[in-house]
Amino acid sequence: MTRVGLDPLAWLDDVATARRSAGLRRSLRTRPPVGAELDLASNDYLGLSQHPRVLDGGVAALRTWGAGATGSRLVTGNTELHESFERDLADFVGAESALVFSSGYTANLGAVVALSGPGTLLVSDALTHASLVDACRLSRARVVVTPHGDVAAVAAALAGRAEERAVVITDSVFSADGDLAPLTALHEACRRHGALMIVDEAHGLGVRGAGGRGLLHEVGLAGAPDVVMTTTLSKALGSQGGVVLGPAAVREHLIDAARPFIFDTGLAPAAVGAAHAALGVLIDEPWRAARVLEHAAALAEICDVAETPTSAVVSVILGDPEVAFAAAAACLDSGVRVGCFRPPSVPAGTSRLRLTARASLTDDEMAVARRVLTDVLAAR
Structure with a gap:
């Protein structure tokens, strides 16, 4: 049937009306460079986004390497600055290696999708971040979503799987409630059933663990061979970007297989320089x-x-x-x-x-x- 004159976006009006009536309509709000109000909303947990050392680190990187990375890290977007920061952050949190992505969102997409795929079971906590939810959807793996913090449900899903490979996914600190994942018990379940554990430390880095090294470090799982850590540079480190940390073999595999790494422009040098400087402040303070x-x-x-x-x-x-x-x-x-x-x-x-x-x-x-x-x- 031909539908002449049909507006293909007319349905958006109905959706907007429904959202408005439910009190769920969203809007953007601009803020000045220096707000007059007290900010208890940002994720700048350590107060480093305006720290002089962090600003200087970003400016120095900008002047040295330019405004943008100029390409994928596999082409022209990889700098000494990226690799130096990766080494220092991995050393700080106790991981063998690290790989910087353009955002925490793309780091999660890259890690989960590249480490799963068809023939894999993904077991994800019901309250994991949207980036992990989207990664599960893109993975083409079988996905089981377990009740929040329910280790027994995770163990049951792992025990009953037909797939050879399995990955358990969780935030370390959940963004809406701020509660902690039972990482030790989850890791024990993973060990019993031969599963990899991927932990998003976006809200743990800089806040939990000795000197802010994260919840994995706090519970003694830093550097474990069957644990991969992801995090963002946009919260405690006051900058922008994402990182996947774990065994060196994981880093090598992501360089070969993680589409958000291969096909995305590398993180801008200024963001890397600022995050590196913020890490230095955290180490010193x-x-x-x-x-x-x-x-x-x-x-x-x-x-x-x-x-x-x-x-x-x-x-x-x-x-x-x-x-x-x-x-x-x-x-x-x-x-x-x-x-x-x-x-x-x-x-x-x-x-x-x-x-x-x-x-x-x-x-x-x-x-x-x-x-x-x-x-x-x-x-x-």
Whole structure:
């Protein structure tokens, strides 16, 4: 049947209307270079995105290597700076090797897809990051999604598989609630059933472990031959980009097989230089990791959150998406920027304010946070 004059995008109006009625319509908000409000929404956990050493590192790399990587790392996009940073980051977290990607998202896509494929079982926690969910979808492997933190369900999926190979996927620190994955128990299940474990340390690096080396390092799994770590440079290290860390054989395989590495332009030198400088600050100032958790505990107390945070994330569940959105707007009107997580970022009925602690918060800033958050939450 010929459909003359049919608008192929007319359905978008209906979708937008449904989202608006459910309180789930999103919009972009610009921010100035230096915000007047107190920022409790960003993932700049260590407060390094504006640190002088980090800025200098980015500027020096820009002047030395230029504005862009100029090509895939397999063509012209690989520099001494990329490889030096990879060596230093791997040494810091206790991994044998590292490979930098253009983002944390592409690092997860590259690692999961290249290390799985047809004939593989992927077992993924129900609350893993969207990049890991998308990686599973692209992998062409059989995927089993297990209830959040349910080690027994993971073990059962591994035990009942017909596939020769299996990979268990989890965040180390989950981004919405800030809770920790049971890495030790998951690894024991992987060992019993011959499975690889891929752990996304995006929210663990810089916050958990000795001096911010991550949760894998904290639980004694750094450098394990059957563990691959992914992370982003856009949170604790205040820059941009992603990394896969693990055995040298994994790095070599990803260079050969990871499509987001092969076909994407290499990470811009300025981002690498900034991240490298941020790593240097973290090494020189290991107190920053502990300070994040101290400030997270104080924010939880202010918001009457019962459980002491185990990461930089403090989640204040309000339930209704419109209530959460209004509370976030009220905070911003009073000078405090907080995150607002609504479905599909979180399950229905759990819309929330998502606060993030920073190592660099001052006593005066914490006093402002206490005044504003107390007033806004008392009015809900």
